[in-house]
Amino acid sequence: MKSRFLAFFCAVCLLAAAVPAAAALSGEATRASDTLYTLGLLPGEAGSLSAAATRGDAVTLLVALSGCRAEAAADNWISGFRDVPASLQTAVNYASHQNWTSGTTVLTFSPDRPVTANAWFSFLLRMLGYSDKNGDFDVSGAAVFAQRIGLTPQRYEGALTMGQLYESARDALFFSYKDGSETVAERLVRKGAVSRAAANALGLLTPELSARQIADRYTAAVFQIALYRKPIEIDAQSPSADASGFFISSDGLAVTNYHSLEDAIYATVTLATGEVYPIDRVLYYDQAIDLAVIRVSRTSTEGRTTSAFACLTPAENPDVRAGDVAYSIGSPLGLGLSVSAGIISDPSRPVARYQLPCIMNTADISRGSSGGALLNVYGQVIGVTSGAYAYGNSMYLAVPIAPALTADLSGEGWTVAEVTEMVRAASAEDAD
Template identity: 60%
Template sequence: MKTKLFALLCALALLVSAVPAVSALEGEATRSADILSTLGLIQGNTAGEYDLDAPATRAQAAVMLVRLAGAQADAAADIWIGGYLDLPAWAADSIDYAAHQGWVTGVTPVKYNPNGQLDAGSWFASLLRMLGYSDQDGDFTLDYAAIFARRIGLSTVLFDGPMTRGDLFQSIRDALAFPYKDGSGTVLDRLLEKGLVSRATANALGLLTPELSARQIADRHLAAVFCLNSYRTQKAANAGDADAQASGFFITAGGIAVTNYHSIDGAIAASAELVTGESYPVERVLYYDAGIDIAVIQVSRTAAGHRSTSAFACLEVAPSGTGDVRVGDTVYTISNPLGLGLAVSSGVISDTARQVARYDLPCLMDTADISQGSSGGALLNAYGQVIGVTSGAYSYGNNMYLAVPIDPVLSADLSGEGWTLKEVRDIMVQYKD
């Protein structure tokens, strides 16, 4: 952190400060299995156990894929035969149907290997295809299917290698809240529409509640936020030695993202480091306003390792200046505090229009903890919508954090060519002179 701004009698420290670390929580496999069992999507053995540590098989995955798609009846009625000679009777309909849909493939034209252990890459490739994504059309590649699933927020952890039944159930639980690519609703929405899952049961499990818990915020939206590394010299950029670390978040799947203006101030290059650990360079600045401390940037779809992505996870934007945000409302932040990696905090709105001399617009003030490095992070309402950009704090106050309202982004013209970071720096140098 190199810059501090002072407003009124309180020092207002702008929160620019390094690298995310995310790990799975214990007990997820059991929790996921219980949810899926209650919904009627899986069954335990005669003792009510799920064998969570047992290897997941390719046959089990195909059966679960068809259940998740709500296509059991279609699979039973489909007379198409895939030609595999090694299918067990209990899974034959599902495997043939999934193969007919192009979701799964055999290991040879006549061998499916139903008892072979499922690996994360093939599972997420199949799940992505079921959701409408296509490896043939370039949405993802087979070798990076699991990483792509994490990148777009389909999975809440980065699975790799052989999967257990517990891993499979956790990934299916995560997928329930994920939308189909065509925008026709979530996986759970479709199961409800087909009457294959009880709405009352789903509601009792908290799966239909519009207001999200902190855990649900993290599960569904962490992948849409990134650590922003900025470089003031070409030497620093070439060496990957960031001069400052901040935060940012995507608002479109195509890579348009929001951060604070002061997070990129003086930089000639920057990169977005995702929850997957991948780094994507910032290509252009599409909009910026130093007075309201907002910048909209275009992040490249090609990572530093020259691998491209077809999509990023992104957040829905909601206006904060329409009276919908009230004092006492629950809010969450996702940002990169102290450069230690992406983190979630919760609090309440304490002021909807805090006048601060540093800003041209009134700020939102809240009690959700942020720190240096959180600049440019997302302030979310209880529905998971972005209402502000985390920007600063009163150094000598307690729980007095500031966020810039997201509203200017909603009316900004983002269709132009924009500027490089170096061009923005040079423009602002001339402006200050």
């Protein structure tokens, strides 16, 4: 009886000790607010993260993210809004002067009104150099556009909470301005709005990325390919196979394996947003090295046109060595995008079916991942995931991307169906 009581007492003590630890576990919103607070981008400690974020909260954070608090304080331009309290006038006037924000009417800003995802991302996109007036995005679809170009790794809809506002702002720190000059964090440091020490301590300027950072920043640039090999499959919208691919330019230029398109007569890509775009042209393909460069239409299957896609940067001089960390992003089994981590086991492994040596690595892939991206720790593409040794363990293969980058892409190219016809005709001639 005594031993049972002692065991019970110990269990109660353990549970009691666990309560503070559990309560101390912080969620993503808390971590985001802590990051912004540490950088000095929040005026005070965060309150309730579940509270509704207002337009006033959004414009205050926007000016802080821009690194222009000093400029805002010195700007004497008056917006003319009659409902803005003195505490918000500096931020509202400056953001309005920069055409980052607009009022709900000519005379009202409605600072106490909940801010919607589309409104907030419209503010943020304009600050980054995008323009809805010039057709970069539509205000009604700003949140989806932000996810499509990789500004945020997740979909936001409706009115935002303070936690969501902080999360999206934290994610924006790693994103580049439209002109590609620098990231938001880099500009904040350059302008002296954020100390370099604080930015480094939080990993904002660190070139080497974790698996989480790779997933957050680059998944938007990878897509699932649906392959149709018969007209009946197109009519039924029932693809016969799946593969992967990734963008290398914001205007729709993308890379995949040649065998990812083999025997298809039509193909579409599905982005992380769930949007579907047709493959317009095949600009280059090589069976021997298993590479293809494609152009994805900028008009979705639902008739919506986009100005840009998220894209990956190929490594200029991929110095790949055994033991280097590598990440693969693809759509295994056609189930959606996923990320896996591993190491390079052989940077130049001769394989019978490929004309060029492959990069052998341990970053897991499965059927459907063909054509996905193999990245180094800096988020740069070093290879295109292509296959694996059937009877080996963790012996996955990626073909080098370099030939696709030096190929002549200036021609008109071919449709997916035309490539299939040409390959079949060439095979018939060889058989004769």
